Amino acid sequence: MEGSADRHAGGLRADTPLIGRRTALRVLDGALDSAAGGSFRFLALSGDPGAGKTRLLGELADAAAARKHPVLAGRAAEFEQQMPFGALVDALDDQLEERRPALNPATARLLSTVFPALTGLAADPYGDAEAPAPQLAPDADAGAADAEGGPGPLGIARYQLHRAIRHLLEELASDNGLVLVLDDVHWADDASIELLGYLVRHPPRARVLIGVAYRPAQASPHLATLVDIAGEHGVSVSADPFTPAEVEEFLGPGVTRARCQALYEASGGNPFYLEALARKEGAAEPSRAEETGAERWGALPDLGEITELPPAVRTALRVELSGLDETSLLVARAAAVAADEFEPALAAAGAQLPETEALAALDDLVARDVVRPAAAGRFRFRHPLVRHVVYGSAAAGWRLAAHARIARHLAGLGAPATLRAHHVERSAGFGDREAIATLVEAARTVAPQAPATAAHWLEAALRLMPEAGPGDEDGPFPRVRLLVELAHAQTVSGRLVEGRETTRTLLRLLPPDDHARRARAVQMCAVIERQLDRHQEARALVLDELHRIPDPQAPAAVLLRVRLVADRLMRVDIRGAQAVLDRMPENAPDWQPGLRVAVASLRVLPAYAAGRVADAVAYAEAAERVFAAAPDSHIAEALDTVPWLCWTEIMMGRYDDALRRIERSIAIARATGQTSYITYLLNAQARAYTLLGRLDEASDAAEEATETARLLRSGEGLVFGLTQQCLVASWSGDHDRALRLGEEAVGGDLGAGEWWGAMARYARGVALINAGRPDEGAVAVLEACGDPAAPQLDPSTLLTCAEMLAYVESCREKGGDPGRWAEIADMLGGLGLPADAGLVRLARAHAVRPSDPAAAAALATEAGALLAGAGRRIEAGRAELTAGLAHHAAGDRDRARERLRAAVALFDACGARALSAQTVREQRRLGVRVASPRRGGRGEAPFGLSPREHEIATLVAQGCTNQQVAEKLFLSVRTVETHLSRVFGKLGVSSRVGVATALNARAAGRDS
Incomplete structure (x- = not known):
């Protein structure tokens, strides 16, 4: 605090000398040094009201400016706490206006939903205020235009926006670094705190320092823990009260020591209080x-x-x-x-x-x-x-x-509803329809990026509305529809308990005989209960409502049974799921179109899990026909069941069908705002990519799934995401990270007795085995499998477990029994699917390798061909590695070299670094000279490329144009061109073809 001296505009810099604060200034300088050295830093400055936080942020800004780092500053405000991203807009909006022409169009469209400087870049960025919104009884045509014509207003996922802002900060910091200063963050809206949480978990890859100031007594738990989440990137400092000596220095020589002591006692050493008292003295x-x-x-x-x-x-x-x-x-x-x-x-x-x-x-x-x-x-x-x-x-x-x-x-003035809502909320009277319209419009506008604010404004609108009466449903703002929107906004903002209470209010409002809408409301409430890990309550709610419906074959009853089937599948109760399905027809004339999609989606897994592969294939093909004929609006009604079909197709090796369906369903989920289902779809996508050896894509999908689940505060969704991230990290060779993710996935002890909980334990077991802790890993995998009479995993994962356990047993010096697990694999793999046949042969190879390496080599080679044909590249590489080791043990060095060379090529193509390194070591034991990969300065990028340059070079090698690279990385085309010119120089090439040739030659792991 600078006393009564004037400050520069913006309130961050002061002309008067700073009093005290030596420790704080050392922390600020250390954070700037670290950021200047290339390490992201998150600085949290806490202190009571008036403690001098703003002045310290001003010192940070001055020190950064002296180092030639650009400084951007924003502040949240007490009476505008519901304004989405208010502090970020304050800091960045002017910069965006200057950079507007150079922005990548896709990035600009995302950012235009938040920053006023970019409004108008996308045609009608928010769409019609009346659509699309969640509905209890969706019209077959409702939302079809949005769902089929591309993402509408609800299609902009918060995660995508967070990534776009992170890339924007990287762009702004590309030349001289960047210091972003945000003051009074205790007043920031939930969306801003969520963004900061994303940035500390996924730091900008640039010289960026983010400094925030807040009052600890008013900080949300999420804000208060950001420094801890940031880990090594985080640093905290507090603005402490002045000491008596500092008070004397602040007041100056004209004030007696006795008066200084009195003012110190009255102010408690708080600089603002001291200043106010000093003003009074004068x-x-x-x-x-x-x-x-x-x-x-x-x-x-x-x-x-x-x-x-x-x-x-x-x-x-x-x-x-x-x-x-x-x-x-x-x-x-x-x-x-x-x-x-x-x-x-x-x-x-x-x-x-x-x-x-x-x-x-x-x-x-x-x-x-x-x-x-x-x-x-x-x-x-x-x-x-x-x-x-x-x-x-x-x-x-x-x-x-x-x-x-x-x-x-x-x-x-024609200001948007989002600017007027703050004032309307504080001034409107009961029944003011114009005020209600403003609040609803504002809520629908900000719902994709700031659902907590949308919920707040919808609550305000509902408080102004009279109770429902005759004709209410025909009005412009029917209470039922607004309650559905409110429950949706509360749910996707992570306020699950509030969302559950809203849906229960909705059920009390709906007439007992309105079975169709009540079933939809119960379905919504049951999904929320599952997100809260209240599975028993979800089942009880569905069963209670089902008993109220007189006709067991009515569409509403079938809809609720669909929910019961999904619940039983999650518990791996295959017989129970099939029993419920047997009571449901495949179609009926009075069904809503989405109901047919839902039933078709659920029929495949029970047949597959029961070993009826022919039936499962027939059901999968029937589901494919239903999907092909259905418009997006019909699929939107069944998104809670579609992930089951996608997961089952992955288990059955129908990867192309699954990935095509997942991509379409994710687009529909985003277009209709059904965020809670996106996590399951993204995790299915990550699983498919992992099995196919597309680890970079798997990593992106799993990361988005996890971040979306964090935003939803869904324990189930978070465990799903962490599980897939753990598996991707493990097969990529990042063992420390895989183990951390695995521990986090199982740490909450969620999902007991359910498939997703068992999958988390399986992933941790895989991570332990791959990290060189096979005994612990085998125990974890066995625990995940559960009782053989009532397994907790699906058949595909159980077969993978048997193969891995056979491998672990084969590596034991004595006492191992790989044959037992080979027999179990043989029993589990009798479904006739190509990948299953490959895993069975690989398990047999493990079993016979200690006693008959030549036979093991033949089995493993055969397994590699089957797995490669099924698209399972990492497992095909493992089979080739096993074959190479077996050939070596049998004395056939030439074939050993051949198989190991094939394994390295597969592992490098997938990005399985640890397996590749292991195979290279085996090659060297055979006398093969293998060149060590060239490394750039920091990190692992080759040829001296920076991480960003390597990212761009990789996309160019994959055939992407500069425009496509820009859209994927949220960069401007000009920035891509600049980086690419540096890539040419470092690789010593003059064309895009040369970039592809250089990177592909390295990936092939050629012998020197």
Whole structure:
């Protein structure tokens, strides 16, 4: 805090010397040094109100500017806490306006949903305010245009936006680094805190320092733990009160030591409080007339109620406010109502004054240092506490009217509903249909990026609405539909308990005989209950409603049975699932179109898991026909069941069908806002990519699934995502990370008795085996399999377990029994699927390798061919490695070299680094000279490429154009061209073909 000295616009820099803070300044300098050295840093500065956090952020900004680092600064505001990404917009919007022409179009479309500077880049970026919204009884045509014509307003996933902002920060930091300073983050909306959480978990790959300041007593748990989440990238510092000696230095030599001590005791060493008291010391006591004027305007009676300021500080601020004339105080109050950073016209509208009078009053307020000039002709209060005091000093009725005046003024200017909603919420009366319309429009606009804010505004709209009555459903804002939207917004923002209560309210509102909509509401509530890990409650809810439906074959009853089938499949209760399916026809004339899709999706897995492969194939082909004929709007109604079909197709080796269906379903889920199902689809996609050896793509899908689950705060979804991330990291060779992910997946002890919980334990076991801890891994894998009479894993994963356990047993020096697991694999793999046949032969190869290496080599070679033909490249590589080792043991060195060379090629193509390194070691034992990979400075990029350059070079080698590379990496085409020119120089090539040749030659692992 800089005392009474003026500050530069924006309030971050000060002209006066800083008092104390030596420890804090050392931490700030250390963070800047680390960022300048190329390491991302997240700096959390905490302190009580008025403790001097803003001044310390100013010192950080000055130090960064002295090092030639660009500094961007923003601030959240107390009375605009529902504005999505408010602090980020404050910091970045002007930069985006300058960079607008160079932005990649895809990135610009994403960012335009948040940043005003980019509005208009995408045609109608938010779509119609009336659609699409979740519905209880979806019309067959509702939302079809959005779902089939590309992502609509709900198609912009928060995760995608987070990635786009991370890439934007990397772009801004590409030349001289970047320091992003965000003040008063305790007032930031949930969407901003979610974004910060993403950035500390996935740091920008550039010289970026993000510094945030907040009050610890008002910080959300998520905000308070960001430094811990950041790990080695995080650093924290606190703004502590002044010591008595620092108070004396702050006040200067003109104040006696006794008075300094008294002011220290009154302020507690808080710089803002001290400044307020010092201002009072330098001011004349108000006259009786001034006090009377202050009382008339409400400054004195209300001040003690609006903040927990110490009495002496309250008195000091009373003196400061009472010194204003009536017009200046009126404008100050209107400005406090208007915005954190306000334009004079807005303050004039709130005060009901001509703008010329408001400007004259602002001159007085600036002269008295109540407000200070900001950027572009706007103003800000000198400190948020001053605004807080001024706002609270106004009478409640006057504030209500001022908010209404400002809302009307903004409406007259054509301001979007998102800017008006804050004022409408605080001024609208019960039954005000125009206010309801504004709040609903604002909620639907921000729902994709800030669902917590959308929920807040929908709640406000519902509070203004009369109870449902005749004709309510025919009005523009039927209560039932808004409750559905509210439950959806609450759920996708992670407020699952609130979403559950909203759906239960919805059930109480719906008539008992409205079976169709009640079934939809129960389905929604049951999904939320599962997200809360309340599986028994979800089943009980469905069964209770099912018993209320008189016709067991009615569409509503079938819909609820679909939910029961999915529940039984999750518990690996195959017989129970089949029993429910047997009571359902495949189709009926009165079914909603989505119901047929749902039933077709669920029929495949029970047949496959029961060993009826021919039936499973027939059901899968029938489901394919249903999907091919169905428009997206029909599939949108059945997205809770589609992941089961996709997962089953993956288990059966129908990867192309599964991936095609997953991509279509993800697009539909995004277009219709059904975020909770995206996690299951993305995890299925990650699983397919992992099995196919497309580990980079698997990593992206699993990361997005995990981040989406974190946003939803879904324990089940998070475990699913961590499981796939663990498997990808393990096969990629990042064993430490795989083990961390595996421990996190099983750490909450979620999913007991259910398939997804067993999959987490299986993934941890695989990670342990691949990390060189086979005994522990074997125990974990066995635990995941469960009781042989009631296995917890699907047949495909059980077969994989048997093959891996045969491998572990074959590696034991004595006492191993790989033959037992080979027999189990033979029993599990009798379904006739190509990949299964390959795994069975590989398990047999493990079993006979110790006693008959030649036979093992033949079996493993045969297994490699089968697995490669099925697309399972990593397992095909493992089979080739096994064959090479067996040939070596049998004395056939030439064939051993041949098989090992084939294994290296497969592992390198997949990115399975540890397996590739293991195979190279075996090659060297055979006398094969293998060149060591060239490494760049930091990290593992070859040819001296930076991580970004290697990323771009890899995409170019895959045949992507510069435009396609830009869209994939959220860069501008110009940036891609700049990086590519550096790639040419480092690789010594002059064309894109040369880049592909260089990278492919390295990937092939050629002998030197």
